[in-house]
Amino acid sequence: MEGKYTLELFAEKKGLTKNSALNLLSKLKKQGYITVSGGGKQKRIYTIYKTPQEQANGFYTIVNKYSPEKLVPKFKHIVKGKYTVERAIIDGIKIGDVRTLTATEHLFRHLKNWKLLFDLAKKNKVIGKLHLLYKSARKNTKTKTMPKRYEK
Amino acid sequence: MIDIKDQEQLLKLISNLLKEDIVCTAIGGTAMMFLGYKETTKDIDLVFNDEKERQIFIEAIKEIGYKEKSLSGIYDQEHREHKKRPKMFSRGDERFDLFLKDVFGYKLGKKFIERRDFIGKKELIVYVLSEEELILLKGITGREKDYEDIETIMNTNKEIDWDLIVDNAIKQKTSNSWILIDLEENLQKLKEKFFIPHQIFDKIHQAEGKV
Numbered sequence: 001m002e003g004k005y006t007l008e009l010f011a012e013k014k015g016l017t018k019n020s021a022l023n024l025l026s027k028l029k030k031q032g033y034i035t036v037s038g039g040g041k042q043k044r045i046y047t048i049y050k051t052p053q054e055q056a057n058g059f060y061t062i063v064n065k066y067s068p069e070k071l072v073p074k075f076k077h078i079v080k081g082k083y084t085v086e087r088a089i090i091d092g093i094k095i096g097d098v099r100t101l102t103a104t105e106h107l108f109r110h111l112k113n114w115k116l117l118f119d120l121a122k123k124n125k126v127i128g129k130l131h132l133l134y135k136s137a138r139k140n141t142k143t144k145t146m147p148k149r150y151e152k
Numbered sequence: 153m154i155d156i157k158d159q160e161q162l163l164k165l166i167s168n169l170l171k172e173d174i175v176c177t178a179i180g181g182t183a184m185m186f187l188g189y190k191e192t193t194k195d196i197d198l199v200f201n202d203e204k205e206r207q208i209f210i211e212a213i214k215e216i217g218y219k220e221k222s223l224s225g226i227y228d229q230e231h232r233e234h235k236k237r238p239k240m241f242s243r244g245d246e247r248f249d250l251f252l253k254d255v256f257g258y259k260l261g262k263k264f265i266e267r268r269d270f271i272g273k274k275e276l277i278v279y280v281l282s283e284e285e286l287i288l289l290k291g292i293t294g295r296e297k298d299y300e301d302i303e304t305i306m307n308t309n310k311e312i313d314w315d316l317i318v319d320n321a322i323k324q325k326t327s328n329s330w331i332l333i334d335l336e337e338n339l340q341k342l343k344e345k346f347f348i349p350h351q352i353f354d355k356i357h358q359a360e361g362k363v
Contacts, residue, residue, distance in 0.1 A: 032188070050308050051188030058269060075264055080164050081271025123173065 005046045054078055059095070062088040067106035071099060085110045086117040093126045093133060105137035114147055153192045154246050156185045160270075162196075162246075167272030169212035174205040175277045177260055178268075179289050180249070181301065186266060186280045189304055194297070195247040197238075198278070199260055206252055210241065218243045231256060231293070257328035258292055261285055261320065283309055284316045291338045292331055302338060306346050314352045322359045332360050 005013070011021035025046055028034045032052030038044040058077025062085060064070050074095070085107050092104030111117060121130040131152050137143045154162070159182065178186060181193025200206040218241040223232045231237060234256050238249040254260065266280035281289075283305050290298040306312065321331045336356050339348055 049188075053188065058267065076266040077269070078266065079269040079271060080160055081167070081269065081275075083269065083271065087271075 002048050002050050005048065006043060007046070010046060058083055059088050059091040063092065063100075063103045063107065066110050067103040069099070069103045069106070071103050084113070084116070086113055086120060089117060089130070089133070090120045090124055090126060093121075093129045094124065101133060101136075102140075105133060105141050105143075108134060108137045108143040109141060111144055114150055118150055153194060154196065155192045159185060159193070159196060160268075163268075163270045163276060163278065164272055165216065166209070166212045167270040167274055167276040169215050170272070170274035170276060171208050171211065172205075173275040173277070174200070174208055175279070176200045176205065176209070177264065177279045177281060179251075179255060179260075179281060179286065180293070180298075183280045183286055184301060184305070186268060186278075187283070189308055190301070194245075195249050197249045197251070199251040199253070199255060201253065203252060206239070206250055209250065210239070213241055213243075213248060216243070218248060221247070227293075254327075255289055256292055258289060258324055258331065259327065284313050285320065287312065287338075288317050288320055288331075288335065291334045292328065299338060299341065302342065303345065306342065314348060315355075318352055318355050318359075321356075325359065332356055336360075 001013070007018060007021060007025070010016075010025060011018050014021060014024065016024065025034060028048070029036065029046075032054065033049055035047045035049075035053060035055070036044055037047070056073065056076050056078055058079045060071055060073040060077055062083070066085070089104055089107050089111070092100050092107070117130070118127070121127045134143070134146060176198045178197065179199060180195070180197035181190055182196045182198065184190040185193055198209070200209065221240045221242050223237060223240055226240065227237070236251070236254055236256050238251045238255075241248045241250065260281065263282060263285075264279040265282045268278045268280065270276040270278070287302050287305060290302045317335070321335050324331050336353070339353065339356070342348060
């Protein structure tokens with residue numbers, strides 16, 4: 001039963017009325033087997049999985065929220081705790097391919113804590129790469145200005 | 153027994169007790185729970201990249217009352233005497249099996265399909281291996297229930313890449329001489345319930361030098 005369905009298609013496949021199908025979809029959603037996209041003016045699409053899915057909330061969720069250049073996740077990233085734009089920039093640098101870096105540039109605009117960013121960069125030994133990414137972000141995107149004390 | 157919620161809360165708690173950020177890889181029941189194949193597991197199996205990180209983790213779990221246990225009763229003699237055996241810690245009926253770099257000679261691949269970050273005072277990053285590597289690993293740990301876990305994965309996931317599993321096993325046969333034999337034994341058992349293409353067995357036999 002895996003795959004994408006509309007309510008009508010799901011009801012037809014299962015041989016159920018629309019109401020019964022909706023009840024079943026809602027039950028499966030609560031158990032984590034279904035994610036829903038759309039709603040409002042858009043038609044809802046139900047994606048059914050073979051195992052219960054936990055919603056990703058890590059790097060790719062942040063990048064795809066803020067960057068106009070969307071990325072297809074290379075892995076599912078789930079975070080327990082506070083995952084911020086600062087951490088996402090460091091993860092983007094560590095993933096390191098061109099597409100990821102280009103998308104990560106857009107996160108500088110949403111940066112709130114330069115100190116945290118530089119502490120994380122120091123811990124992960126990517127300060128040089130962070131400066132390079134920032135320079136490129138300044139050229140290509142609208143970016144907050146780096147405080148003088150962090151400039152190279 | 154520990155369920156997914158307990159496991160996540162425990163790892164979050166540990167992230168608050170760590171002295172430094174660490175990275176590890178989840179295998180076995182832990183990985184199966186993260187991927188949604190299981191609801192509970194007896195033990196949390198983790199593989200660390202270096203002894204320093206394993207030691208930091210051990211210090212954190214000791215703080216919450218985990219004590220080192222002998223491997224007897226869990227692993228057979230061959231595994232207990234293996235130089236790449238894990239360190240085992242338990243508290244009540246919860247248990248950690250902590251491996252270093254590899255699992256009984258099996259070197260983990262660099263490809264993972266999920267990453268879980270537990271951000272407390274420090275950061276605990278847990279990578280989760282693919283189903284194919286989990287099946288291969290389940291075949292070499294030789295514990296009770298491991299075969300059942302392979303069946304659980306197979307019952308849910310019909311798109312297992314057998315070629316990838318056999319290729320991985322072949323790559324590792326020099327460091328783990330039993331890997332192909334263990335794999336074939338499991339596949340023969342699985343064949344009674346699931347469809348496994350005969351080319352997969354041919355490939356194993358070829359690598360074993362039987363043909």
